[in-house]
Amino acid sequence: MTAALPTASTIAVIGAGAMGAGIAQVAAVAGHRVQLLDNRPGAAADAIRSIQAQISKLADKGKLSPERAAQARSNLVAVQQLSDLAGTSLVIEAIVENLQAKQNLYAELEGIVGENCIFGTNTSSISVTAIGAALKRPQRLAGLHFFNPAPVMALVEIVSGLATDPAVAATLFATATAWGKTAVHAKSTPGFIVNRVARPYYGEALRLLTEGAADCATIDAVMREAGGFRMGPFELMDMIGHDVNYAVTCSVWNAFYNDPRFLPSLVQKELLDAGFLGKKSGRGFYDYREGASKPAAQTEGPRAIPTGITLCGDSAAAQALAQRLTQATIPFDTAPTADGRIAQVNGAVLFVTDGRSATQRAADSGLANVVLVDLALDYATATRLAMTCAAQCSDGAADAAIGLLQAAGLQVSRLADIPGLAVMRTVAMLANEAADAVYQGVCSATAADAAMRLGVNYPKGPLAWADAVGLPTIRTVLTHLGASYGEDRYRLSPLLQRHVFAGKTIHG
Ligand code: NAI
Secondary structure, eight states: OOOOOOTTSOEEEEOOSHHHHHHHHHHHHTTOOEEEEOSSTTHHHHHHHHHHHHHHHHHHTTSSOHHHHHHHHHHEEEESSGGGGTTOSEEEEOOOSOHHHHHHHHHHHHTTSOTTOEEEEOOSSSOHHHHHTTOSOGGGEEEEEEOSSTTTOOEEEEEEOTTOOHHHHHHHHHHHHHTTOEEEEEESOTTTTHHHHTHHHHHHHHHHHHTTSOOHHHHHHHHHHTTOOSSOHHHHHHHHOHHHHHHHHHHHHHHTTSOGGGOOOHHHHHHHHHTOOBGGGTBSSSBOSTTOOOOOOOOOOOOOOOSSOEEESOOHHHHHHHHHHHHTTOOOEEEOOSSOOOEEETTEEEEEOOSSOHHHHHHHHTOSOEEEEOOOSOTTTOSEEEEEEOTTOOHHHHHHHHHHHHHTTOEEEEOOSOTTTTHHHHHHHHHHHHHHHHHTTSSOHHHHHHHHHHHSOOSSOHHHHHHHHOHHHHHHHHHHHHHHHTOGGGOOOHHHHHHHHHTOOSOO
16 A cells, blocks of 8 residues: 655645645645745735634634644745745645646746655646646656545545556555545546536536426426435536636537537526626526525426325335325325336326436327326435426326325426436436446546545435446436437447446446
8 A cells, every 4th residue: 555645744735726725724734734835925825824714713613623723723834936845745736727837837846846756736627648748757747636625525536647657646645545535546538537527417407408498496406306416507507607617518528529428508608608607796597696586496386186096116216105105194006017107196107207208208108198207316305306298198197197296295396398307317427427437447436436426515426326226227318318319418338338238237
């Protein structure tokens, strides 16, 4: 096992902005002497004062002992010039996101620091290989990608460029771990792990909106209350800022030679053009100006509790409905299922979406009253579920299906009949992207899942989620989405295919 850098070694952080300050705090609390440098006069000293105040707050809350806090505060020193960094073991760069600026900085540093000094770049989108190309010893450089805010977010991506020495990556991995972080190894490819695998969370939501599936508030509520995500995609994009989020999407899309999986959205571009950058500018998908109120999610009004409910088969959805109806003392029968239906009531036949629209499924099956429900992270505890009805479905059958779901204690959001509903198509696409990252050797399956749980707080790693849903189901959903849209966007990762054919889960 490679050892972490000893706490006796000095760490330099260059760039005292949001990220640099956070990283300096992490290293100082971990026990290192930290030199902070910024080319804006006074910026490093200002940042140190605010980091010290943060550290004191942590001590007041009992999260750090008074002694450790005092030590951490005194560990921080502002320095004025690069030549002051001669004795450092690790230089972490968190300056402006510009290749030339980063290359120039490290090229100058090479003449100052010792042979064994490691360079860690916090870049979120620039190729580590390209930054290293300007160095005499590119093997000493790796990505050390923290997430914002660095003291809070547990994940650090250790990104290896083509020339990175594996021993350097291993030392950074051990050091980030010693600093209390969860480190994951990644190859320097566009978006690394998190910024690549997360694209469908925004992309599929933007497509749903564009196609009129529902409004933002409804899609957000479904993703939170059925999908278990901490924030809905639209509120999250508003928080990140559309300038930043759109730029990351474009950079990943461009870097992958316009792969349609990452295609940017005109709806988001329109917001950008209007200057509606999200929370920070007062408007985005939502209105944050004084007096504005957030629109409510579309929720079906109460229907009569239907009689004659039959729950079919033993899928997770059918089992959870049985549990919930039993708890609500609503009577129901049970029956096996031959065609995958999970329930039937007053002529309505309910299925979990398989990526076809309800209308197509009605046409394919010859059943008129087809009702589809979305995926839920956990059908037993979800508070809301999205559903949709075939164009052929009668109003009475739709009412009965909605009544059944409401009787089970669910808030029901009825979406337009788009294929794949919201949570299912998003999870399928997240899993597909994670699978391709693994397939292409960017990271391991375990790393992909940890990265998404810890870097963007997903309730489950996408690959573990796909395992739980069933890889054959994910394959079917993606295949049907591809057929519905006729787009390469939904093509299946060979890794998923291989596991389906092998009859194996990804995590074994
Ligand atoms: P920021 O704009 O808050 O801070 C950058 C700081 O670097 C500024 O204080 C600036 O004066 C200083 N600086 C610029 N050029 C310099 C140079 N040549 N020498 C010394 N100081 C210099 O930016 P932020 O958000 O902290 O980002 C920094 C880096 O971290 C970027 O590469 C960014 O892509 C990356 N990153 C940002 C995340 C975020 O959520 N903001 C998340 C993860 C990575």
